[in-house]
Amino acid sequence: MKSQHKCIVIFALVCCCALLIALIFSAVDVWGDDEDGITVDKCSRTCRVVLVENIPEDLSIPYKDTVSLTAGLHELLDKARRSVEIVSPWWALNSTTSGSNLPQAKQGKILLHQLKSLRSRSVSLRVASGLTDSNWTNSELEALTRSGADVHYLNMTALSRGQLSSSFWLVDRKHMYIGSAGMDWRSLSTMKEFGIIIHDCSCLVLDLHRIFSLYWQLQYKDFLPSIWSKRLYALYNGDEALQLRLDDTEAEAYISSSPDVFCPKDRVKDIEAIKSVIQEAKTFIYISIPDYLPMLNRSKPKYWSLIDSMLREALILKGKLDVRVLISCGDETEPLTRNFLWSLRALCVESLRCSLEAKFFVPRERSDGRLSRISRSRFMVTDSSVYLGNLNWLGNELAFSAGVGVVIRQRLSENITVVERVKAVFERDWHSHYTKTLDPHQIPVCSTHTVKDNTSA
Numbered sequence: 001m002k003s004q005h006k007c008i009v010i011f012a013l014v015c016c017c018a019l020l021i022a023l024i025f026s027a028v029d030v031w032g033d034d035e036d037g038i039t040v041d042k043c044s045r046t047c048r049v050v051l052v053e054n055i056p057e058d059l060s061i062p063y064k065d066t067v068s069l070t071a072g073l074h075e076l077l078d079k080a081r082r083s084v085e086i087v088s089p090w091w092a093l094n095s096t097t098s099g100s101n102l103p104q105a106k107q108g109k110i111l112l113h114q115l116k117s118l119r120s121r122s123v124s125l126r127v128a129s130g131l132t133d134s135n136w137t138n139s140e141l142e143a144l145t146r147s148g149a150d151v152h153y154l155n156m157t158a159l160s161r162g163q164l165s166s167s168f169w170l171v172d173r174k175h176m177y178i179g180s181a182g183m184d185w186r187s188l189s190t191m192k193e194f195g196i197i198i199h200d201c202s203c204l205v206l207d208l209h210r211i212f213s214l215y216w217q218l219q220y221k222d223f224l225p226s227i228w229s230k231r232l233y234a235l236y237n238g239d240e241a242l243q244l245r246l247d248d249t250e251a252e253a254y255i256s257s258s259p260d261v262f263c264p265k266d267r268v269k270d271i272e273a274i275k276s277v278i279q280e281a282k283t284f285i286y287i288s289i290p291d292y293l294p295m296l297n298r299s300k301p302k303y304w305s306l307i308d309s310m311l312r313e314a315l316i317l318k319g320k321l322d323v324r325v326l327i328s329c330g331d332e333t334e335p336l337t338r339n340f341l342w343s344l345r346a347l348c349v350e351s352l353r354c355s356l357e358a359k360f361f362v363p364r365e366r367s368d369g370r371l372s373r374i375s376r377s378r379f380m381v382t383d384s385s386v387y388l389g390n391l392n393w394l395g396n397e398l399a400f401s402a403g404v405g406v407v408i409r410q411r412l413s414e415n416i417t418v419v420e421r422v423k424a425v426f427e428r429d430w431h432s433h434y435t436k437t438l439d440p441h442q443i444p445v446c447s448t449h450t451v452k453d454n455t456s457a
């Protein structure tokens, strides 16, 4: 009888231990791949920045201390020795539309070919991608898989009811790219895109890699884990930003992420990053974005006030603040965009001394008469910071879609800063022939002044 009791007690103890061990491992994680010997204490923070742009050939806009996106991405691929990791909203490098034989489609095919040949250089390629509607795969990703790439698919509909809009690269855990361009031949030809490449910056890349690892884990899952591994926690945030040197100038940087449910402990959400950049601005805020629509549109449309109220507060309370918004217009632009921008503008009466100006980047007229956007640039620059993110400023995207952003803060220095360089890019576009001032009386805003298209982009 006594020994039977003993047995039950021991059995219970063993069960408890097993449960404890299981709990510990689920939190600490055992799946991990090592981080190539790069650790938070042993990483590089003396980095080089390359601002990359794609400027369509038919626009006469000069590069401004920037290099072409194609050249920037090829430089990254040439440097790769061990690994290339890519997240892109969609894959369309090998154009299969009627435009496939256009000279503009060539760069996409070359890039795809380069990615396929990574294997022959013993460089691994890992890709995280969203599902395209009902299809689990995409023919291009299948081709990459056949040439040795590892592809993980995320069902964003199930995870957050949004899209995977993230667009970034990690190379050898040392170099990174974040920008508006995805793996789409149009991003390398007919669209205007803007991004940033940072070389030799393993400290910052380590943190961005944690977001990649988070996506990697979510393959085929239809729910989020209730507890994230510690190895996915953010390393830096707004209060404890990474101190680094960018091109020989002091800077602070951190990475933000969206949606909220994809943000483990300490990770700054994109909306918080946008808020702090707006709040820290003293004299100007310049925003270049395809859409500005503070609305959520799910079962029924709702006002989504977060960014709109931050801008209102800044305009009213800061005094002598100059806000410029450059949006990109096309047939898909929601007409209410104009009303929202106009209402912001109306706040700045003379006594407040603030100013809000809005312009739109002219669309391209396609052969079927429809107007499509040219610019997909997504960034904000102020007197002290740059925020460059993947998401459009629409309630639906910021609330539900996956994206990443990078914030760089720099004080004025004897050397030219990244913040000043991004400002120069904004000012070049703002004053170019391809922008028009927003007119409250003209509906739709982008009906006149277009760039003619003789391709079928």
Ligand SMILES: *[C@@H]1O[C@H](CO)[C@@H](O)[C@H](O)[C@H]1NC(C)=O
Pocket: 094, 095, 096, 100, 112, 139, 140, 143
């Ligand atoms: C690219 O498209 C062409 C024709 O559209 C096709 O022959 C070729 O196999 C495709 N390449 C890849 C890598 O998918």
Ligand SMILES: *[C@@H]1O[C@H](CO)[C@@H](O)[C@H](O)[C@H]1NC(C)=O
Pocket: 134, 135, 139
């Ligand atoms: C997946 O896409 C291919 C073309 O890309 C199409 O032929 C096929 O029918 C699609 N499959 C499903 C289940 O929709």
Ligand SMILES: *[C@@H]1O[C@H](CO)[C@@H](O)[C@H](O)[C@H]1NC(C)=O
Pocket: 131, 133, 134, 135, 136, 155, 157, 158, 222
């Ligand atoms: C993605 O998730 C949604 C919602 O859970 C589900 O209806 C859909 O079938 C899933 N897609 C695939 C390809 O499994």
Ligand SMILES: *[C@@H]1O[C@H](CO)[C@@H](O)[C@H](O)[C@H]1NC(C)=O
Pocket: 248, 249, 250, 413, 414, 415
């Ligand atoms: C400016 O750049 C030079 C070299 O390019 C560097 O030695 C110097 O420290 C920089 N100045 C500041 C204030 O960072």
Ligand SMILES: *[C@@H]1O[C@H](CO)[C@@H](O)[C@H](O)[C@H]1NC(C)=O
Pocket: 295, 297, 301, 334, 336
């Ligand atoms: C909201 O979505 C519905 C359909 O999904 C669409 O008809 C409507 O134009 C959208 N409204 C806004 C303001 O985006």
